[in-house]
Amino acid sequence: MKQHITTIGFDADDTLWHNEQFFKLTEARFLDILRDYAEPNHLYDRLLDAERRNLGRYGFGIKGFVLSMIETAMDVTSDRVPARILRQIIEAGHEMLEHPVELLPHARTAVEVAAEDHRVVLITKGDLLDQERKLAASGLGDMFDAVEIVSNKTAAVYHDIFTRHGDGAERAMMIGNSMKSDVLPPIEAGGWGVFVPHGDSWALEHAEPPTGHIRFAEIEDLSQIAVILQQVRSQI
Structure with missing residues (x-):
């Protein structure tokens, strides 16, 4: 049978x-707002490493992505990232969570x-x-x-x-x-x-x-x- x-x-x-296009746009925005602290390619690699490390902690999705961006910003600035940049990263995450389907x-x-x-x-x-x-x-x-x-x-x-x-x-x-x-x-x-x-x-x-x-x-x-x-x- x-x-x-x-x-x-x-x-x-x-x-x-x-879905992924919104991650790519936010990623490009992240590279731009941190351009004074790291070269884009280096920053991209650091972000990807953070995402890989954090999958077991945060799982998949926007919230884990935002936390990985914040962690990367802290790493490349030796914990001296300005609060205004952290706010921009969080606002970018909010926009992703509110984007129309x-x-x-x-x-x-x-x-x-x-x-x-x-x-x-x-x-x-x-x-x-x-x-x-x-x-x-x-x-x-x-x-x-x-x-x-x-x-x-x-x-x-x-x-x-x-x-x-x-x-x-x-x-x-x-x-x-x-x-x-x-x-x-x-x-x-x-x-x-x-x-x-x-x-x-x-x-x-x-x-x-x-x-x-x-x-x-x-x-x-x-x-x-x-x-x-x-x-x-x-x-x-």
Whole structure:
């Protein structure tokens, strides 16, 4: 008996709506306001190091990013960073948290197509309040059978989610823009991983694709959801 896919997971940030571009803009703003203290490339590297160190402390999201910027500003100034600069960094974070949600092309249609014959689950990581805000503002909230906001995306996390909200990872597909978080872990859990590239990507989310894996697929954009589902049906 064929084990058809019954559950489809969607990533949120930079899969269904824009996100990373606001981090890039704020990052550029940060490099500019600290230009008198460090060269941009050096400052960028120090910020990335701080983000990497702090993932285990703060998790993913804007608040951790802001704290990493503040830590970097203190480091490059030997703790002499002016209060006005700290205030600018905090204000930049506030603006990110208040930015309107802009859906990516084909996002709504893709979820509708997936929901015709499957359970659909939103699986996103980051700050709980911010992710809830963006989902509510997106207008897509009522389209999902379940929403999971997690601290990290691992094979064990996907196995648990697809067991609770579906028929197990073996009969599930995850769709997202991060090879590291949305593709490799669900494949490791036994499911499908579909990569949807996005122009902006965070350096810490980079990973090599599992080229040749039978449960890996890549699409140009969300308009190809129906095509990839048909292709998968023909293989199982």
